[in-house]
Amino acid sequence: METTFRIFKQVPRLIFGAGSLRRIGELVPPKNEGDYYVYVIDDVLKNGVVEDSLSIDENDLVEWFPATRKEPSTIQVDELRDKVIKEKAGKMPLCIIGIGGGSTMDVGKALSVMLCNEGSSRVYQGWDLVANPGIFKIGVPSIAGSGAEASRTAVLMGADRKFGINSDHSMFNAIIMDSSLIKTVKKDQWFYSGMDCFIHCVESLEGTMINELARGYADKALELCKRVFMGNGDDDMLMTASYMGGVSIVNSEVGVCHALSYGLSIELEYRHGYANCIAFNVLDEYYGKHVASFREMLKRHDIQLSTNVCSNLDDSAMNRMIDMTLRMERPLTNALGENWKAILTRDKIRELYLKM
Amino acid sequence: METTFRIFKQVPRLIFGAGSLRRIGELVPPKNEGDYYVYVIDDVLKNGVVEDSLSIDENDLVEWFPATRKEPSTIQVDELRDKVIKEKAGKMPLCIIGIGGGSTMDVGKALSVMLCNEGSSRVYQGWDLVANPGIFKIGVPSIAGSGAEASRTAVLMGADRKFGINSDHSMFNAIIMDSSLIKTVKKDQWFYSGMDCFIHCVESLEGTMINELARGYADKALELCKRVFMGNGDDDMLMTASYMGGVSIVNSEVGVCHALSYGLSIELEYRHGYANCIAFNVLDEYYGKHVASFREMLKRHDIQLSTNVCSNLDDSAMNRMIDMTLRMERPLTNALGENWKAILTRDKIRELYLKM
Numbered sequence: 001m002e003t004t005f006r007i008f009k010q011v012p013r014l015i016f017g018a019g020s021l022r023r024i025g026e027l028v029p030p031k032n033e034g035d036y037y038v039y040v041i042d043d044v045l046k047n048g049v050v051e052d053s054l055s056i057d058e059n060d061l062v063e064w065f066p067a068t069r070k071e072p073s074t075i076q077v078d079e080l081r082d083k084v085i086k087e088k089a090g091k092m093p094l095c096i097i098g099i100g101g102g103s104t105m106d107v108g109k110a111l112s113v114m115l116c117n118e119g120s121s122r123v124y125q126g127w128d129l130v131a132n133p134g135i136f137k138i139g140v141p142s143i144a145g146s147g148a149e150a151s152r153t154a155v156l157m158g159a160d161r162k163f164g165i166n167s168d169h170s171m172f173n174a175i176i177m178d179s180s181l182i183k184t185v186k187k188d189q190w191f192y193s194g195m196d197c198f199i200h201c202v203e204s205l206e207g208t209m210i211n212e213l214a215r216g217y218a219d220k221a222l223e224l225c226k227r228v229f230m231g232n233g234d235d236d237m238l239m240t241a242s243y244m245g246g247v248s249i250v251n252s253e254v255g256v257c258h259a260l261s262y263g264l265s266i267e268l269e270y271r272h273g274y275a276n277c278i279a280f281n282v283l284d285e286y287y288g289k290h291v292a293s294f295r296e297m298l299k300r301h302d303i304q305l306s307t308n309v310c311s312n313l314d315d316s317a318m319n320r321m322i323d324m325t326l327r328m329e330r331p332l333t334n335a336l337g338e339n340w341k342a343i344l345t346r347d348k349i350r351e352l353y354l355k356m
Numbered sequence: 357m358e359t360t361f362r363i364f365k366q367v368p369r370l371i372f373g374a375g376s377l378r379r380i381g382e383l384v385p386p387k388n389e390g391d392y393y394v395y396v397i398d399d400v401l402k403n404g405v406v407e408d409s410l411s412i413d414e415n416d417l418v419e420w421f422p423a424t425r426k427e428p429s430t431i432q433v434d435e436l437r438d439k440v441i442k443e444k445a446g447k448m449p450l451c452i453i454g455i456g457g458g459s460t461m462d463v464g465k466a467l468s469v470m471l472c473n474e475g476s477s478r479v480y481q482g483w484d485l486v487a488n489p490g491i492f493k494i495g496v497p498s499i500a501g502s503g504a505e506a507s508r509t510a511v512l513m514g515a516d517r518k519f520g521i522n523s524d525h526s527m528f529n530a531i532i533m534d535s536s537l538i539k540t541v542k543k544d545q546w547f548y549s550g551m552d553c554f555i556h557c558v559e560s561l562e563g564t565m566i567n568e569l570a571r572g573y574a575d576k577a578l579e580l581c582k583r584v585f586m587g588n589g590d591d592d593m594l595m596t597a598s599y600m601g602g603v604s605i606v607n608s609e610v611g612v613c614h615a616l617s618y619g620l621s622i623e624l625e626y627r628h629g630y631a632n633c634i635a636f637n638v639l640d641e642y643y644g645k646h647v648a649s650f651r652e653m654l655k656r657h658d659i660q661l662s663t664n665v666c667s668n669l670d671d672s673a674m675n676r677m678i679d680m681t682l683r684m685e686r687p688l689t690n691a692l693g694e695n696w697k698a699i700l701t702r703d704k705i706r707e708l709y710l711k712m
Contacts, residue, residue: 005371005372005373005376007369007370007371007382007383008369008370008371008372009368009369010366010367010368010369010370011366011368012365012366012367012368013363013364013365013366014363014364014366015361015363015364016361016364016567016568016569016570016607017361017567020361026363027363177569179568211372211373211592212372212535212590212592212593212595212596213372213533213592213595213596213599214372215596216576216577216580216596216600217576219576220572220573220575220576221572224572234568236567236568236569237568239568239569240568240569240571240572243569244572251372
């Protein structure tokens with residue numbers, strides 16, 4: 001009967017609703033003379049509705065993050081940290097506000113931690129390696145699905161691996177779920193990011209490391225995803241699904257799809273949501289009925305995925321991808337049980353990659 | 357499009373699972389020389405499994421709260437506060453741990469606040485009247501349904517009203533959801549408390565003050581309640597339902613049933629869950645299909661509710677009950693709209709009470 005689930009961490013304060021970004025003043029710590037905030041904002045939002053909803057002061061720093069280009073890296077985070085310290089001569093910001101998708105929010109989380117902990121962000125990739133609390137931080141998803149708003153993970157690309165900083169200190173202190181921001185998103189991005197949530201739910205529900213609370217979140221999020229992508233669900237539903245899927249995954253674990261998609265992101269520089277879609281599409285033997293639903297959604301929204309994406313990779317690239325996948329021990333244990341190494345062999349992983 | 361929902365507050369850390377009370381050491385602040393905790397525990401748990409799971413020190417205070425007798429009052433909370441201060445000569449506890457149903461957890465929350473704020477707890481009944489943060493506190497539901505583990509409300513009986521202390525400072529810092537504790541509960545109590553959750557969900561879903569996030573929680577909690585009380589759902593599901601129903605109600609509002617049940621608790625000293633059942637059973641015109649489900653659950657579990665409960669009340673008692681109901685402006689606005697006073701007149705309220 002004894003359980004060994006981790007302590008379930010939750011963002012303590014959130015504001016929900018279309019237009020609610022304008023209420024950010026209710027969440028930020030009030031400034032005194034000389035105080036400033038750092039905004040990290042996905043650069044697709046430049047010259048858009050977001051700035052109108054914020055009251056950015058002269059003294060504040062705004063970093064437009066090029067999230068669509070590729071996954072955020074430890075190098076980018078370290079450079080951003082150094083830039084903030086240099087520009088403000090070491091004076092710390094009062095608050096960091098991350099506005100965007102999972103990548104941009106993760107950069108906001110990582111910056112918060114790296115302003116208060118020494119060395120490179122590489123050092124903190126792993127579990128509970130962050131000693132000092134970070135700067136107060138607020139997350140604002142402008143695209144839904146990653147669940148980064150709910151999680152204590154900031155996923156970053158290192159030299160040879162994609163890996164999260166996982167710490168109580170890398171969770172947001174508050175989030176704003178303003179579904180009106182989703183209207184800014186292009187259809188394909190909206191789809192890939194939404195599928196990140198769908199896949200979180202599937203991996204959570206089909207895995208062994210789940211409890212009834214996490215199942216409650218994942219069940220509801222999956223239902224809402226289906227209403228959005230297979231029915232007539234709205235942006236509020238997608239925002240709720242993303243959050244609940246994120247909460248579920250924090251308290252359970254991802255699975256085979258994420259383990260494979262990390263390899264694609266490393267070698268092909270695919271963005272996370274897209275890499276997940278490419279991988280999920282070949283996982284019939286693990287997530288059968290859900291893969292069928294996924295294909296129905298692809299069709300319904302007229303989304304074309306690339307094919308033969310690994311056909312031009314040489315052996316060493318393929319081996320790096322396989323190594324990356326095999327490093328995902330916890331997700332693979334969740335999906336396939338303790339005996340996963342006998343099931344997901346190097347040959348099997350290669351076979352799956354070649355199917356994509 | 358603008359929303360006016362309150363900031364949604366959530367308990368930042370929780371542990372879920374049968375047997376998880378034994379993990380309380382992961383959540384309490386560590387003691388130094390002379391430090392102590394206060395345990396407020398429902399006295400039905402005396403000599404039971406709860407003490408075995410805790411490591412109570414000599415220096416700690418244990419208050420066995422007589423929760424089954426009646427609803428907790430401001431007088432009890434004030435007396436308990438004075439007792440703690442006297443016994444420890446003013447030294448504050450490091451942590452307060454409330455273990456029981458909604459009443460006992462609410463006493464734990466209120467004690468935490470009242471050790472750090474002057475005067476009687478009566479003064480703080482209302483919204484956001486608490487100035488100073490309370491003592492660090494942990495909630496442990498041993499009976500499921502009230503959702504008190506999730507909420508920022510500590511409901512207390514005053515001289516002539518039943519009313520909550522509602523404050524960010526009256527939320528738990530952490531909770532433990534150990535479903536094995538539910539096995540200690542007698543069937544009728546299990547039912548009445550579970551129905552508190554069912555009714556929270558109905559009032560939340562059927563009200564106007566709801567958003568998609570709160571609906572997600574209420575939908576899921578309602579589904580789990582039905583599986584538990586109309587199917588073969590287990591204690592983990594009931595624990596999850598109670599929590600999710602609580603989260604939903606924090607972010608929406610109760611309705612007609614709670615507005616009437618408070619009157620019953622004041623004049624007849626009915627416990628909250630039971631009073632809710634008595635009231636809900638006559639609310640066909642507001643919550644039709646859900647009242648039908650409720651009666652099915654009553655039947656299935658062979659629960660007999662009292663009848664004609666108000667027949668011996670004199671006019672002044674009836675008027676106090678009606679006054680109490682009419683004070684519940686926000687719940688009644690949620691249920692019936694801005695024009696609720698024209699719908700729920702004194703005569704109508706009397707008629708409903710006389711039907712119970």
